[in-house]
Amino acid sequence: MVAGASEASLAPYSIVCMLGWDELSRARDAGRAYLPFTEDACGFAPGEGGAMLVVEEEGAARRRGVRIRGSIAGYGSTFTGASRWERSREGLAQAIRVALEDAQCAPEEIDMVFADALGVPEADRAEALAIADALGPHGARVPVTAPKTGFGRVHCAAPTLDVVAAVLSMEHRVVPPTPYVTDVCHELDLVTRSSRPAEPRTALVLSRGLMGCNAALVLRGPEGDY
Secondary structure, rough: EEEEEEEEEOOHHHHHHHHOOOOEEEOOOOOOOOOOOOOHHHOEEEEEEEEEEEOOHHHHHHHHHOOOOOEEEEEEEEOOOOOOOOHHHHHHHHHHHHHHHHOOOHEEEEEEEEEEOOOOHHHHHHHHHHHHHHHHHHHOOOOOOHHHHHHOOOHHHHHHHHHHHHHHHHHOOOOOOOOOOOOOOOOEEOOOOOOOOOOOOOEEEEEOOOOEEEEEEEEEOOOOOO
């Protein structure tokens, strides 16, 4: 099947709708508009884009002889209520735990995390704590990234773009940076300034919606790549 999402939010009607959201950044300086996990976090900057993936059962893909780029190992989701960021800590942590259990993956096996990174102080704090709650001591050591700060939060397409970025990161043996972000104020190993060479084999992709959904996806690179 073909799975994915796209978003075109930079249109007059969409912008007017977003103006009522407290989570939307009001910063006029583009370089300071979207700075999650920092003291200067003031909301998110919207973006446009999308991504599509071909997903199929592994045996069918092998019989067709196609290149396998990665595999979906586990998934978890919860609901904690619209804009209830203080409650999203436990909701997101539980989604991570369910995804890890579904993937039969220990926290220490996660090689990088693609954060939801809303850019709202309360939401960032909840996400950082959720990662620590679900991954334990490993949560402070695992590389965390949010490439979306470079092109904007693409609403429903944001996690799909993160999935593609995670697969490409495993292929190219690198953790991408979080553009514009430098001084991190949370106990996270956030990758900033430039990409970091690595050997990631398992990635955790996190996503939250403004209406209260929390989701976690565990991805693995194809066997035999290392």
